[in-house]
Amino acid sequence: MKLHNYFRSSASFRVRIALELKGLSYEYLPVHLVRGDHKQPAYAAVSPTGLVPTLETDGGERLGQSMAIIEYLDETHPQPPLLPADALGRARVRALAQLVSCEIHPLNNLRVLKYLVREMKVAEEAKNTWYRHWVRDGLLAYERELAQLPRGTYSHGEAPTLADCCLVPQIFNGQRFGVDFSGLDRTMAAFEACMRLPAFQKAQPSACPDNEA
């Protein structure tokens, strides 16, 4: 398999975690978002949306959208599972994942921050306030969701799931922008438990071949 991705992209990071948790090897193909590689014809031929990541399967199929890719990996390589066995558990894990990927991340990805500055002439500080507002607001909601569930080592139970694949990159991004993580005890405990696993360590931006940090 091949993964077209960018070291700092949250959505790319999610898929890298899933690949590592499954123990699947893949070819790392960097797409430099800040330099605009994703808008070049070479990448348009790979991805009609121009978004990263894109997973290329061994059969040559190209798949987009990180959560859809992770579910595909989970269906085609079921061990270890990234979703619980019961429908209710799956709904809870997917809802946590979507709380990050539909409520937080879309508001602070690169193209949205660029639009705020370039098109809307928003000042740097107001942009950073926007960023921190949505991350903190969303993580507080994540914490309240966790408070409804039995306490576990990870976001849902005793094994990492799709929810953790989404949570961890969001915490990394929040750290870069100085988000206040106070009052997020269960969320941060899940994050820290994940970061003790080699899969999360190997997938993190600083371990990527295109890392510039």
Add this chain to the structure above:
Amino acid sequence: MKLHNYFRSSASFRVRIALELKGLSYEYLPVHLVRGDHKQPAYAAVSPTGLVPTLETDGGERLGQSMAIIEYLDETHPQPPLLPADALGRARVRALAQLVSCEIHPLNNLRVLKYLVREMKVAEEAKNTWYRHWVRDGLLAYERELAQLPRGTYSHGEAPTLADCCLVPQIFNGQRFGVDFSGLDRTMAAFEACMRLPAFQKAQPSACPDNEA
């Protein structure tokens, strides 16, 4: 089942479509977002995130996040299916759904538009330009994705799927804000095919008990 929702909320509309496609009856419990019902203690007791919709199952479980709810309904009431039978097809349908629910809708929901105006002091016209920009940009990406797939009546094949549950409410929203739909031939053909089905008609905002149009 009970659905806590709002007639004009896109995420609520997605779940109403799925319930109608499955032929499932439910109690409609309105949560008036513009009046702020979702921030009142009564709704906080229902949903820790304060977001709509929330599905209450007959067993009293409360589920959030529209795509997670629809997958739950599909798993617990498999007929008619809202996802294809094969892993690749499911990945394609989920990616289309997420293109709407992770790339377009989060940027134009009510709380984000409110933040732009109240906190960032963005002018009404700039707010509307923002809205139309992300909807059109995202739908053009949706159209390019469809162009990679065999032509079908709906977004994916000959039956409505999770992708159509997400697409149709987004088109409704775009229509309210005067989005330019030119060049979206396959996307709009899928939308129109959906709207010929009674399930989509019954789920639409103007058919809701709390409709104010």
